[in-house]
Amino acid sequence: MKLTGNTIFITGGGSGIGRGLAEALHKRGNAIIISGRRKGHLEEVCKANPGMSYVELDVEDTKSIASAAEKLIKDHPKLNVLINNAGIMQADDVAGVVEDALIVSTITTNLMGPMRMTSALIEHLKAQESSYVINVTSGLAFIPLAMAAVYSSTKAAMHSYSQSLRYKLRGTSVKCLELAPPWVKTELMGDNDDPRQMPLDEFIAETMQVLESDNHEILTERAKMLRNNAGPNEAAFVDQFNDMLAAPAKEGALSH
Numbered sequence: 001m002k003l004t005g006n007t008i009f010i011t012g013g014g015s016g017i018g019r020g021l022a023e024a025l026h027k028r029g030n031a032i033i034i035s036g037r038r039k040g041h042l043e044e045v046c047k048a049n050p051g052m053s054y055v056e057l058d059v060e061d062t063k064s065i066a067s068a069a070e071k072l073i074k075d076h077p078k079l080n081v082l083i084n085n086a087g088i089m090q091a092d093d094v095a096g097v098v099e100d101a102l103i104v105s106t107i108t109t110n111l112m113g114p115m116r117m118t119s120a121l122i123e124h125l126k127a128q129e130s131s132y133v134i135n136v137t138s139g140l141a142f143i144p145l146a147m148a149a150v151y152s153s154t155k156a157a158m159h160s161y162s163q164s165l166r167y168k169l170r171g172t173s174v175k176c177l178e179l180a181p182p183w184v185k186t187e188l189m190g191d192n193d194d195p196r197q198m199p200l201d202e203f204i205a206e207t208m209q210v211l212e213s214d215n216h217e218i219l220t221e222r223a224k225m226l227r228n229n230a231g232p233n234e235a236a237f238v239d240q241f242n243d244m245l246a247a248p249a250k251e252g253a254l255s256h
């Protein structure tokens with residue numbers, strides 16, 4: 001992907017990976033519009049990065065998606081990149097009763113949100129000379145983390161959806177990329193100092209390099225171990241991975 005001269009809309013750009021991508025892409029000469037629910041975060045990021053703008057958005061709310069899409073198309077007619085990054089992750093225990101609110105909010109945000117956002121912008125993207133839908137999934141799309149089973153399922157579903165989208169968009173000006181991060185230090189599951197997390201700045205730097213390639217899947221080295229392990233030995237690997245993450249961190253242990 002050409003990393004300059006685009007007009008890029010990022011959901012969840014007020015923190016974490018979304019903010020990191022927004023700032024790196026802003027520095028590379030792209031027009032950036034970030035979005036999310038917490039206006040204070042959006043204002044702070046835009047203040048720190050003159051020229052960046054924001055749209056308030058709740059991807060759980062269909063009306064909010066429709067009004068954000070309308071505003072984007074009106075105010076940014078050259079919009080050619082959608083990054084579906086907004087997401088939530090909560091621990092669950094699927095061997096017991098799981099709160100319905102967790103199931104509904106996780107699936108609505110992580111799966112229905114990107115599907116609806118893509119649907120709201122796809123005709124606009126197809127009318128551009130060259131455009132992209134970039135779906136932020138996870139290494140957990142390929143190997144589930146059993147203590148976040150609902151979350152892992154949404155990411156596996158987003159991997160499937162991204163493949164269908166890519167196939168259906170062949171022959172159009174729109175490409176679909178899947179960005180599957182490993183475990184990165186953000187506030188996704190609250191503040192946490194586990195040393196197995198990849199520092200955010202290292203993740204963004206490596207991701208920017210891979211984004212510049214022609215790869216459909218944007219994988220840092222740390223994410224490849226999960227991506228490459230599906231196959232006949234998947235069940236044993238799922239057990240090994242979950243046993244390892246349930247244990248305290250050891251020097252050099254794997255991360256997702």
Ligand SMILES: NC(=O)c1ccc[n+]([C@@H]2O[C@H](COP(=O)([O-])OP(=O)(O)OC[C@H]3O[C@@H](n4cnc5c(N)ncnc54)[C@H](OP(=O)(O)O)[C@@H]3O)[C@@H](O)[C@H]2O)c1
Pocket residue numbers: 011012013014015016017018035036037038039041057058059060085086087088089109136137138139180181182183184185186187188189256
């Ligand atoms: N960190 C990791 O280890 C990791 C690994 C693999 C994949 N990922 C994925 O990376 C993406 C970004 O996560 P992160 O780690 O950067 O965590 P984060 O800092 O918590 O970022 C999540 C962002 O999503 C936004 N968001 C959440 N619900 C939303 C909603 N209903 N409407 C609009 N925006 C919403 C949040 O903004 P508001 O709260 O202001 O709305 C926030 O800016 C997620 O899709 C996550 O699943 C993260």
